[in-house]
Each structure stands twice: as C-alpha cells, then as structure tokens.
Amino acid sequence: MSVSLWCEEVEEDQTEARAAWDPTVSGHRVIQRLLHVEERYAPSVLYITLIQREPERREELAKWALEVCCECGCDEAVFPLGVSLMDRFLSASLSVPVSPYCLAAGCILIASKLAECDNVTADTLCAAAEYSFQPSNLREMERLILATLRWDTAAVTPQDFLPHFLASVEDRGDGGRGDSDTLRRHSDTLAAMCACDSGFLGAPPSIVAAASLNCALRGLGNKGPAQLAVICEALAELCQADLVVLQCYSDMIEYALRQRLRSGLQQGPMEKEEEVENERPGTPTDMREIDF
Helix, strand or coil, rough: CCCCCCCCCCCHHEEEEECCCCCCHHHHHHHHHHHHHHHHHHCHHHHHHHHHHCHHHHHHHHHHHHHHHHCCCCCCCHHHHHHHHHHHHHHHCCCCCCCCHHHHHHHHHHHHHCCCCCCHHHHHHHHHHCCCCCCHHHHHHHHHHHCCCCCCCCCCCCHHHHHHHHHHHHHHCCCCCCHHHEEEEEEEHHHHHHHHHHHHCCCHHHHHHHHHHHHEEEHHHHHHHHHHHHHHHHHHHHHHCCCHHHHHHHHHHHHHHHHHHHHHHCCCCCHHHHHHHHHCCCCCHHHHHHHC
C-alpha cells in the first residue's frame, strides 16, 4: 500500500490560521513581563540624539513603510515591528545603507514573516520600491539585518500592549464590545502615527500604547471627565509610569494628530473640511484618514 505525505488541506482553511484572542493570557503578569522586556529593544541614546537633528530622512522611510504595509494588506503588527527593526539596525550600525528603501523593505519582510501566516513576498516589496533594488539585494539585506540584530527580532511594540490595556478597560466595565473594537482601531492608528514621528523615538512602547488608548478614549467623547481621569490613572498604573508623564504623551499625540489633519486640509479639501467638522478631531476612524 502506497503512502503519500502530501498535505491536501484546502487553501481556504488556511486563511484564518491565527488563533483568536485568549483572555486567559492577559492580566498583570503578562503586562509585567512585557514591561520588563521592552527596555531590551530600545534604540541607543546616541541614535535618538542624531535622528532628532535631522528627522526627515527617518520619517520618510517610516512613512514609505506604512504605505507599503497598507497597500499589501499587512497585519497591524507588521508596520510597528518593521520600524522597530529599522531603528535598532541603524542604532547598532549608525550608518545608512546605500539603499535605505532596501533596508526598510528588509525590515518589513522580516516583520511580516514573524507576524503573518502568509508573509509579503520579496517581489512585492521590490515592486513597491519601483525596482530600485532586486530580490537578491533584498535577501542579502535581510541576512545583514538578522546578523546585526543577532536574530533577536521579536521586539515589543505598542501593539503588544494594546489588547492587554483594552482588556483591563473592559474589566472595569468602561466599554462594550463595539466600543472595544473602535478603541482598538483608533489606538492602532495613533500608535502607527507615533511610529512615523521621530519625536516619539525612544518612548517606551507601553507609554505609547497607553497614551494612544487614552487619546482614543478622549476622542470618542462618550465618557465624562471623571471617567476619563479614572481610566488615565489606571493606564498609568498598568504601564508603571507617572500620571503626568502619561498625560504629557497624550497631549503630544493629540498635537501631532492636529498637525497631520491640518496639513491634510491644506492639500485639498472642501470634502475633508466638512468631514473634520462633522467628526471630533480626536481620533480618525481609519488610518487612511491621517495624511502621513
């Protein structure tokens, strides 16, 4: 009797291979572990200082990476992880490769392999860069990134904290299922904006996640000042940060968001102006509504 080892699973059954969110793996123990590990993946102070002098080039690469991730339909975890890999590589080498977009593409490729079941292909990334580099160059860049980072690529990002912070808010009875989905979407949008903005470079992912969620709660406008104050205190306690620090980062995010929306209105806009007037300018409903 012949035996075949060929896997005959139907392709449709593989599209949803990711496990659903398990509330039993949330809680203070998991958050404490993430807080302990996040410091390990912070870029160096020297790199942060150098970037603050001329942030335009780094922000240009981050924005390009965001556009590529959106166009390829990547998972929400791919972009922040890719930017984290890029910052850590540049922090370790302190030199920009001949092809900066090849570096950004290599980081996206690695992040996609870590975060997705069906990762983005090298050919797709080369096409997104208008073939300024070839797949062979991208694969070589991938090896260089992995060697520089010693294969330590599973960095902690704000998106790792968000579901746990949201679960804590839900446990307090401060939001229903519909509110939770909206808060997660808005918080992801704001955290992605922070990843593009060099002003937030070096900020702990836990603070960025808590401040993004705090801003999302403010933007929804369905809670009173007393409720918002209590939730803000709870978030500060969860990420082990001073309340004033969390409020400061929240104000920074709201200011950055207003700047993005204002620049978008200047580019074209009667329709966008009406849209912004009808909506509270706290959090957009979709990442595409922010002009990165």
